[in-house]
Amino acid sequence: GAGVSQTPSNKVTEKGKYVELRCDPISGHTALYWYRQSLGQGPEFLIYFQGTGAADDSGLPNDRFFAVRPEGSVSTLKIQRTERGDSAVYLCASSPDRGEYNEQFFGPGTRLTVL
Amino acid sequence: AQSVTQLDSQVPVFEEAPVELRCNYSSSVSVYLFWYVQYPNQGLQLLLKYLSGSTLVESINGFEAEFNKSQTSFHLRKPSVHISDTAEYFCAVILKAAGNKLTFGGGTRVLVKP
Structure with a gap:
């Protein structure tokens, strides 16, 4: 079946611009996660959705970052007034919600470059 | 807060030689432990996991x-590597009963040489 997809695969923008990154989770997965992977580092948690609501947004670095999941499926990560330090690969993952642990399946990521 | 440390950022190894990637974690509560692999130009894939039971876990590719609870470690080993094992490997933890978010180490890049 189809895995997690992310669009665009690459995004180049200028400092100060607004960007939106999209994640399509695996059909039927109720949980959705965003992570950010800066060059040479491991992924860092940003936000986690259970259905339509953000269950944990403790990883969002500041109020320029916002994410939505209005219908409990597709999610959009929004970054306002982008800065060069926002350059990274943004990863999305989804999982079912059947118990204490649920395996997360990752998408290929969106590489964001802020010039 | 929990943290994950991978002591080696890069590990060059010859084909058919053994490899060990070290991972230590710190947490005040019980954790689930994972190794993820990222092959060149591909997404993260789960390699193996420890949830409970036997402390030795294996993947399908060796x-x-x-x-090791006393040493708070979860080292990854393979007795004989292949060229196709060239990838970046990430150790990660999830705190039990605290949601499903992963905390990753910095990664270890394995380069297998012929």
């Missing part, structure tokens, strides 16, 4: 990892 990797194994052992959970």
